[in-house]
Amino acid sequence: MRVFLSAAFTPIVMAVLACGSAQAQSARQTPVDAFIPEPMPPSVRVVQTELDGPLFADAAGKVFYIWPAKGQRVGRTGDEMGKAPNCEDTVIKVSAGTMPPYPAGLELPEADTRPACTQVWPPFLAANDSKPVGQWNIVSRANGSKQWTYEGYPVYTSALDREAAAPVGSARIRAKGDSGNLREPIGPLADVPAQFVVVSSQTGRFLARVDGPVVYTSDKDAPNKSNCDKACLGEWQPVLAAMAAPQSRGEWGVIERSPGVRQWTFRKMPVYTRIADSVDDKYRPHGFDGSDKPGWHIAYVRLGPNIPKGFSIQDTTRGQVVADPQGRTVYTHACIDDAADMQPCDHPNQTQAYRYAVCGHSDPVRCVKNFPYVIAEKGAKSDNKTWSVVSIDPASGKFAAPGQAGALNVWAFRDRPIYTFIRDKAPGDLEGDAWGEMNGFRNGFHAIWMRDQFGLFNEETRRDQ
Amino acid sequence: MTRTLLRSATVGLGVALAISAGSSASVAETALKNRSIGYVMYHENRSIYETPEKKECPNGFNTGPSEQIPLWTPGGNKTVLGTQLDYEGEVLFPGTSEDRFPFNYVTGNVGLGLNLDGKVGPNDFTSPDGERGIDNQFYRVMGCVYNYRHDGNTSINFPRWRSQFPYNVYVIELTDVDSLANDPDVTVTTYRGTDNLLTDATGMGYLPGGSQTIDMRWGKKFIQKFRGKIVDGMLTTEAKDLIVPTGSYFTARDGIPDILYRDMRFSLKVNETDAVGYMGGYVDVENWIIHSYKTRSTPLQIYGQSLLPSIYRAMRKMADGHPDPETGANTTLSTALDVKFKQVFVKHPDDAVASAGTNASTTLASAGN
Numbered sequence: 128m129r130v131f132l133s134a135a136f137t138p139i140v141m142a143v144l145a146c147g148s149a150q151a152q153s154a155r156q157t158p159v160d161a162f163i164p165e166p167m168p169p170s171v172r173v174v175q176t177e178l179d180g181p182l183f184a185d186a187a188g189k190v191f192y193i194w195p196a197k198g199q200r201v202g203r204t205g206d207e208m209g210k211a212p213n214c215e216d217t218v219i220k221v222s223a224g225t226m227p228p229y230p231a232g233l234e235l236p237e238a239d240t241r242p243a244c245t246q247v248w249p250p251f252l253a254a255n256d257s258k259p260v261g262q263w264n265i266v267s268r269a270n271g272s273k274q275w276t277y278e279g280y281p282v283y284t285s286a287l288d289r290e291a292a293a294p295v296g297s298a299r300i301r302a303k304g305d306s307g308n309l310r311e312p313i314g315p316l317a318d319v320p321a322q323f324v325v326v327s328s329q330t331g332r333f334l335a336r337v338d339g340p341v342v343y344t345s346d347k348d349a350p351n352k353s354n355c356d357k358a359c360l361g362e363w364q365p366v367l368a369a370m371a372a373p374q375s376r377g378e379w380g381v382i383e384r385s386p387g388v389r390q391w392t393f394r395k396m397p398v399y400t401r402i403a404d405s406v407d408d409k410y411r412p413h414g415f416d417g418s419d420k421p422g423w424h425i426a427y428v429r430l431g432p433n434i435p436k437g438f439s440i441q442d443t444t445r446g447q448v449v450a451d452p453q454g455r456t457v458y459t460h461a462c463i464d465d466a467a468d469m470q471p472c473d474h475p476n477q478t479q480a481y482r483y484a485v486c487g488h489s490d491p492v493r494c495v496k497n498f499p500y501v502i503a504e505k506g507a508k509s510d511n512k513t514w515s516v517v518s519i520d521p522a523s524g525k526f527a528a529p530g531q532a533g534a535l536n537v538w539a540f541r542d543r544p545i546y547t548f549i550r551d552k553a554p555g556d557l558e559g560d561a562w563g564e565m566n567g568f569r570n571g572f573h574a575i576w577m578r579d580q581f582g583l584f585n586e587e588t589r590r591d592q
Numbered sequence: 593m594t595r596t597l598l599r600s601a602t603v604g605l606g607v608a609l610a611i612s613a614g615s616s617a618s619v620a621e622t623a624l625k626n627r628s629i630g631y632v633m634y635h636e637n638r639s640i641y642e643t644p645e646k647k648e649c650p651n652g653f654n655t656g657p658s659e660q661i662p663l664w665t666p667g668g669n670k671t672v673l674g675t676q677l678d679y680e681g682e683v684l685f686p687g688t689s690e691d692r693f694p695f696n697y698v699t700g701n702v703g704l705g706l707n708l709d710g711k712v713g714p715n716d717f718t719s720p721d722g723e724r725g726i727d728n729q730f731y732r733v734m735g736c737v738y739n740y741r742h743d744g745n746t747s748i749n750f751p752r753w754r755s756q757f758p759y760n761v762y763v764i765e766l767t768d769v770d771s772l773a774n775d776p777d778v779t780v781t782t783y784r785g786t787d788n789l790l791t792d793a794t795g796m797g798y799l800p801g802g803s804q805t806i807d808m809r810w811g812k813k814f815i816q817k818f819r820g821k822i823v824d825g826m827l828t829t830e831a832k833d834l835i836v837p838t839g840s841y842f843t844a845r846d847g848i849p850d851i852l853y854r855d856m857r858f859s860l861k862v863n864e865t866d867a868v869g870y871m872g873g874y875v876d877v878e879n880w881i882i883h884s885y886k887t888r889s890t891p892l893q894i895y896g897q898s899l900l901p902s903i904y905r906a907m908r909k910m911a912d913g914h915p916d917p918e919t920g921a922n923t924t925l926s927t928a929l930d931v932k933f934k935q936v937f938v939k940h941p942d943d944a945v946a947s948a949g950t951n952a953s954t955t956l957a958s959a960g961n
Contacts, residue, residue, distance in 0.1 A: 200891055222672055227891050228658045234671040305889075419809075444784075444813050444837065444850070445759065465672065484677035488685040558882075561849070564680050565889045580810055581759045581839070 160325065160332060160428050161318040161377055166261030168253070168275060173315055174292035177432045177513050180325065180332050182314035183277070185284060188291025191251060192310040193280035199225035204308045204469050208279035212268055214244040214468055222465040225307070226569065235466055236480035244468035248283040248296075248310065250274040277313050285310070287474050287542065293512040295542040296471070305565040307463030317428075318377055320391065322366060329449075329577050331431040334393060336366060340404035341415065342393070346422040350395040351382050362420075363399040365390040393426055415578050432511035435538055437504075440577050443555045447578040451501050451538075454554035455547040458498065458562075458572040459540050460486075472570065474543055475517070479524035481570045485563035486546075495521055498546040498559065498572065500537040507536075515539045540575060548572070623800070623864040623935045627769050631867045631933030633762040634789055634798040636754040637747055639704040639728060639870065639928035640735055641720070649736035651696040656738075656897030657890055660693055679901075683885050686904040693899070695906045698735035703728045705928030706859055706872035708831075708913075715912070729910045730875060730927035733903065739896020746888070746896055749840065755798065759839040761785035762814075763804050764858070764867070765938050766827070772862055773825055780818040780829050780858060784811030784837050789934070800865040800935035808941050811837070813850075818858065827862045831855040831873065840887045849886040852879040854914055854924050860933070867933040874913040874924035877904070 160180040162173065167183070171191075174184040183191045194214060196205035202225050206213050220238040224231025235241055253265045253273040264276045275282045285296025297310040317325040319334065323342065326335050334342035343363070347354045355363055368381045368389040375381070380392040391398050401417040418425050434440070437452035448456050462473035462481045472481040480489070487494030503516040517539045520527040527534030537544045548559030563571015623629050641648065657679075665674050703717025705728035712725035719726055734740040740747060754760050763785040769778050783806045790802030807814075814837055820829035834856040839849060856873030881904045884893075893900060911922035 222676075226676075228661045228894055229672075229676040230662075232670070233675060236671075236673050236677070305891075442810065444810050446810070465676070480673055480677065484673075484681040485684055488681035489673070489677060493685075561886045562684070562882075565891070566886060570680070581757075 162315040163318050165315055168263050176292050179312050182312050189284045189288050190294040190312050191282045193313050194310045195280050197308045200227055201225050206281050212281040214248050216243050216245050218243045219466045219468055223467040225465055237478040247286050247470050251282040290512055306568040307469050325428050329431050331427040332429050334426040336400055340400035342398045342426040343417045343423050344396040344426050348397050353397040364402050366398045398426055432513040435514050441554045443557050446580045448574040455551055456574050457501055457545040458559045458574055459545055460572055462570040475526045485571050497549045500535055501545050503536045503538050628767045630765045630936045630938035632804050632936045633933050634755045635751045635932035637750050637930050638740055639930050640731055641702055641704045648698045648700050653736050653738045654696050656894055656899050658894050660899050683900045686901050691902050691905045693902055695902050696736040698732045703731050706870050708872055708926055727926035728928050729912050729925045732910050733906045737898055739898045744896045753840045755789055757839055760837050775822045778820050780820050782816045784814045798934045803937045803939055805939040825861055827860045829858045831857040849883040851883050852876045865935050870928045871931050872928040875927050876924050877907045
C-alpha cells in the first residue's frame, strides 16, 4: 500500500528540489512512509500522519492510541497487557500522588467538571461478533462491553482529535520518563530492513541505523552508484547489506561496491552513516552534524510539515528551534495531571489551572504577560494539520465561541496555542524552555526543536522498525 | 609526533593506557606550543567549607520539600491548586516576603574562595590558611543545605555533569604565553569543547594530552576573553561577566540551564598538565534559582533538602553584589568554584568548516519551510 504526497507537502519538496538534491527527487516520488501491511479488523485503516508516520485509525480517520502501564515515581498507571482496561467511565476527582512530595488524595482542579477517562479517551469498541485478527484482540470492559486491543493493550481514540489523521491527543515527540504516562499512537511497522529504524522528529521522519547513527545520502552519488572514494570513506561508512539481503525490496535496494561488498540504497541512493557518530554515545545518538557537510543529506523518509509563513528557525546553544516572525523562540505547553487516569491538561478544551500555575503563579493576567500568545495576522492560515490558527478567549485560555468579542486568533501547534516568553531578549534565547514541573515535561513549556545537539531524540522519540 | 600519538590515544583505551604511563613528561615538553596551551575542565564544585563536627551549622541543616510542603498551607489545604501548583508557582515566581520557615545560615567566619572586592568586610570569611576578606556569601546561604555539602547529591553530581555531559565541555585556552611560570600578560579565552575527555583506565580519572575541537557553531555564547598574568605559576585574570554551560543529566534533553556569573575571574595554579584552583565571581540570584529548578525539579530537590522558595529569600537577603539601579537592592551573591582542568590540544575549526556548517544549517532549516 502506498499513499502519495498530499498537496500540503508540495512546497517543501519543491523547495528542496530547487537545491538539486537527488534525495529530494526520490522523496518526491515516494514521499510518505512505507509500512508493512498486517491483518486488521474490518473498520481499521492506516492513515499517513505528518509527524508520526503511518498510524492505525478508525473509519473516520481518527487515530488509535494505547496506554501501556508504566511505573511512576510513586505507583503505576496505565493498562496492563492482557488485562481489563483501567481507563474507566467513573470521574476521578482526587490526585494519585505519583509525583512526590505531593500526596495522594488532593482535590484536582475543576474537579466538578472533570471528565471521565472514557470521555477523553473513548474506547474502540468491538461488535459482539468481532473476531480477533493478527495483533488485534478483544477484551471485556467492566460494563460488559467489548474493546479492541492491539498487542494486548486496549485501544482508544482521543476526544481531542478534531481532524482525521491528525493525532493531537498525544504525540511521539513529547514523551519522557517524568512526563507521566502518555497515550501512544499506534501504527504498523515501518518497511525498512532490519538494520534500520525510522525516527520521528519535527523536521521529518528520518532513517537511522538500529544502533543509533543517522543515515545520510550524498549528492556526489548517482542512482544506484556510489562515488564515495577513499577520502570519502575516511569520514563516511557505507551501510552494508548482508549477502543474503534481497537485491530489491520496495524502496530499498542493494549495490555492489566491490566484489562481495554490498551497500544498501534507499530510493536508489546509496546510504551511509558518519563515522564520527558514535554508536555508544547515549547523549547524541542521532546527531545531525553530518548534514553540515556540503552535499550530504539526512535520509528522510518524509519531511516534516511547513512552519507558518514568516516564522524562522533560530540557532541556539543546543540546536535549532522554531521562532515567531520577530525571531522569538516559541513554546508549547505540555501537561499530564496527577490523577490515576492521567488526563492531559494542556489543551484549550481542558482546565487551564496547571498552565496558569507555571506561567503566572496562578494569575491569568500575569500569565498572558509572561507567556504571550503568538498572534496570527488576519487571514493567516497553515498549509498542514500540525500548525493552525485557533481562536482563544484570553480571559479563560479556552477556545472562544464563534464570533466571541475579544477573542484572539493565535498560532497553534498540534491544536495547542504557542507562546513566546518575556525573558527572551534576543533570537536564540531559550529562557522559557523546560520551564515548569519536571523540567517542563509534566506541566510546563518547551521550545519546538528542529535540531537538538544533545540528545533530544534519545529517549523522547519513539523509533519505528 | 608526540602530539599525534597522544591524539590517537583517544581512539583506544589500550593505547591510552600504554601512553599514559609516560605521558606527563611528553606532554610537558610539547603542551605549550605557539605560545598557547589549552585545558579542559574535569571537576567543578561549589567552594563549601565543612568541619567534621558541622560546627558551621550549629542549628543543623535546613529542611526540604518533604518536610515543609505538608506545612505549606497552614489551614491544611487539600487541593492540588493550593499545594502542588502553589508551591511550583512559588519556585518559578518567588516572592520576597518574609519566609514562613526559619532558615539556617552558616555561622562563623571560616570559608573558602577569593577576595573579590579587595576588601575585608564584616561578613567576609577567612580561609583555613589565614587569608582574609574572602567573599563567598553563596556558602553562607548554602553551607547548611545538605544538597550542597560534600556528600550531598548536587555536590556528587556536579563534577560528573561537568566532565561527562557533552553540553558542558568547558575549555580555556591561554595565549600569548611566554612562560607558564611567570608572564605578566597572557590572554585566557573560554570556549565550549566538542570532544569527550581523555580518561584513564578506570574511566573516572582524566589525563592530559587529549584534544578539544572548539564549538564555534553553537557555543559562541560561551566565548569570553580575559587579560591575565602568571606569577610563580599562579594564573590570575581580570573579572568579566561569563556564561558557563551547565546542564545536568536531567537536562540533557530538557532545557538550557546555563549559569550567568558576574565579574568572574580565574585563580589557577598552572603547569604543562594541569590547572587547578578557583573561579570566583557573583551568581545572579534570579538566574541561579531557575537554573537550580531546571536542573533538579521538586522531586529531585527532596534528595538534598533544598527548599527553593526559602533559598531564594535567603539569597536575596545575603546578596552582596551588583545593586539594582532602580531599587538599590543587591542582585548577586559572591561565590567561588573549586575547579580542576587537564591540558588539552585545542583545535580551532577553520573558516571553511565553520562556514559550511552555517550554510548547511540553512539547508536543514529550509526543510521545514
